[in-house]
Amino acid sequence: MQKKIGYYPGCSLEGSAREYNESVQTLAKAFDVTLEQVPDWNCCGATAAHNLNKVLSFALPARILANAEKAGMENILVPCAACYNRLSMVQHELGKNESLRNEVNAIIEADLKCNLKILNIIQFIQMFISDFVGDKQQLLFNKKVACYYGCLLVRPNDVLGFDRAEDPQMMDEVMKSLGADTIDWPFKTECCGAGLSVSRTDIVGNLSGRIVKEAADRGAEAIIVACPMCHSNLDMRRPAIEKAIGEKIDIPVIYISQAIDMALGKTQKETGINRHFVPVNIELKKKEAEPQVVIEKTEEK
Amino acid sequence: MSAHSENSSLSAKLHQATEVKSAKCYQCGKCSAGCPLSTEMEYPPSVIMRMLQTEDLKNDRKILKSQTIWVCVSCEMCLSRCPMEIDIPKVMDFMRQKSIAEGLSNPKSKNIIRFHKAFLDSIKYTGRLHEISLVADYKMRSMHLTQDVMMVPKMLSRGKLPILPEIIKDKKKVSGFFKKSEHTNF
Numbered sequence: 001m002q003k004k005i006g007y008y009p010g011c012s013l014e015g016s017a018r019e020y021n022e023s024v025q026t027l028a029k030a031f032d033v034t035l036e037q038v039p040d041w042n043c044c045g046a047t048a049a050h051n052l053n054k055v056l057s058f059a060l061p062a063r064i065l066a067n068a069e070k071a072g073m074e075n076i077l078v079p080c081a082a083c084y085n086r087l088s089m090v091q092h093e094l095g096k097n098e099s100l101r102n103e104v105n106a107i108i109e110a111d112l113k114c115n116l117k118i119l120n121i122i123q124f125i126q127m128f129i130s131d132f133v134g135d136k137q138q139l140l141f142n143k144k145v146a147c148y149y150g151c152l153l154v155r156p157n158d159v160l161g162f163d164r165a166e167d168p169q170m171m172d173e174v175m176k177s178l179g180a181d182t183i184d185w186p187f188k189t190e191c192c193g194a195g196l197s198v199s200r201t202d203i204v205g206n207l208s209g210r211i212v213k214e215a216a217d218r219g220a221e222a223i224i225v226a227c228p229m230c231h232s233n234l235d236m237r238r239p240a241i242e243k244a245i246g247e248k249i250d251i252p253v254i255y256i257s258q259a260i261d262m263a264l265g266k267t268q269k270e271t272g273i274n275r276h277f278v279p280v281n282i283e284l285k286k287k288e289a290e291p292q293v294v295i296e297k298t299e300e301k
Numbered sequence: 302m303s304a305h306s307e308n309s310s311l312s313a314k315l316h317q318a319t320e321v322k323s324a325k326c327y328q329c330g331k332c333s334a335g336c337p338l339s340t341e342m343e344y345p346p347s348v349i350m351r352m353l354q355t356e357d358l359k360n361d362r363k364i365l366k367s368q369t370i371w372v373c374v375s376c377e378m379c380l381s382r383c384p385m386e387i388d389i390p391k392v393m394d395f396m397r398q399k400s401i402a403e404g405l406s407n408p409k410s411k412n413i414i415r416f417h418k419a420f421l422d423s424i425k426y427t428g429r430l431h432e433i434s435l436v437a438d439y440k441m442r443s444m445h446l447t448q449d450v451m452m453v454p455k456m457l458s459r460g461k462l463p464i465l466p467e468i469i470k471d472k473k474k475v476s477g478f479f480k481k482s483e484h485t486n487f
Binding site for chain 1 (some may be wrong): 332336337338341342367372374375376377378379381394397398403406412413414415416417418420421424428429430431432443448449451452455456460463467469470471474475478479481483485486
């Protein structure tokens with residue numbers, strides 16, 4: 001059955017996080033889900049807009065929502081946690097505040113309904129992928145992994161509310177279903193330093209350093225993420241991390257979509273893991289056919 | 302409260318713009334305990350809340366001149382753990398914009414502000430963020446010309462830095478938002 005969903009990749013998935021886009025496309029293709037891009041989408045404004053300019057922080061995401069609504073989309077997948085957060089927050093605020101919605105509508109020249117279902121990558125996986133992995137899985141993700149959720153995927157919980165705020169589980173469940181052993185650790189939703197990556201790399205080194213070190217100390221062989229900012233800070237900023245913590249750690253950082261692709265036996269080109277700064281030297285084990293349980297009846301004589 | 306509408310304290314202005322009431326804070330300190338950036342701040346979030354409560358002009362100025370409001374990365378941990386559900390991230394957004402509007406922004410935080418401005422300018426002209434333009438623009442503003450140059454070849458060879466920007470069809474409309482934002486306030 002052909003399934004279809006609206007798709008908002010966002011700017012980083014066209015640039016520094018292009019492997020995230022590639023792996024999501026690979027995943028969607030493998031499960032016959034068509035990703036239809038939001039027409040003529042613009043940047044959501046990210047941290048810069050809500051830090052400096054409240055009007056833009058509403059208008060930019062609102063235009064994206066309006067374009068998706070106009071195209072008749074009901075669900076949109078937003079793999080970037082930062083974009084997901086901005087779009088969800090703006091839809092929430094405009095949905096409950098009519099006068100603000102009218103003001104924003106006037107600026108963007110649209111008539112927002114605010115009724116889209118905005119899905120993050122994990123919700124997408126749960127809706128379209130998880131139930132169908134079954135026979136498609138060729139390799140067992142037989143590794144100890146640390147699932148790292150970051151901030152913007154889970155907070156604020158009363159608006160996003162898709163998983164627990166302090167100890168989320170959904171990514172862990174996905175990884176366990178692929179055969180991984182997920183560690184319990186306290187830094188699942190600690191901040192990586194986010195948008196300070198360029199302007200205060202020292203802070204990012206400290207914050208991301210704590211996360212990488214904790215995961216490594218607990219024996220994780222990979223960190224699994226669902227946000228391009230988390231990925232770039234934990235992966236591309238590894239030199240700043242190593243400077244901050246004073247040791248070298250070579251634990252790779254993998255998007256959840258890449259992890260599933262890897263278990264499906266996809267090539268490096270399809271998963272995009274060859275684009276990472278920290279090499280992904282992970283060999284997965286071939287998945288054995290399920291042992292057939294034969295119940296033999298022993299005849300009693 | 303009528304007292305709020307009559308006074309011109311930062312706390313009153315905050316309430317007017319965001320509906321956040323600083324008076325709700327009972328100083329439990331959970332926000333500061335959870336804040337990943339509190340060690341970088343001269344006043345952690347709970348202290349900012351206390352300073353607002355004093356409605357003292359000197360404290361108001363200290364807040365607007367602080368590094369606190371700029372090193373805050375809006376991770377939302379404070380709000381998530383606040384027993385009174387005080388929207389501190391919204392407080393920080395308000396303070397940043399007020400700080401710039403009043404020309405009080407912290408000199409040590411200039412680069413953080415430069416980066417945000419370069420980010421918005423990149424969107425203004427093309428509708429989308431173009432990372433090379435952003436970083437080049439930031440380097441010119443900050444004069445950190447050699448920062449991160451070692452990363453460039455690595456990013457290029459991995460296809461992570463498209464040279465040309467993606468330009469949306471209706472870029473005029475998006476740049477129009479920037480113009481409108483100059484004389485709109487909500």
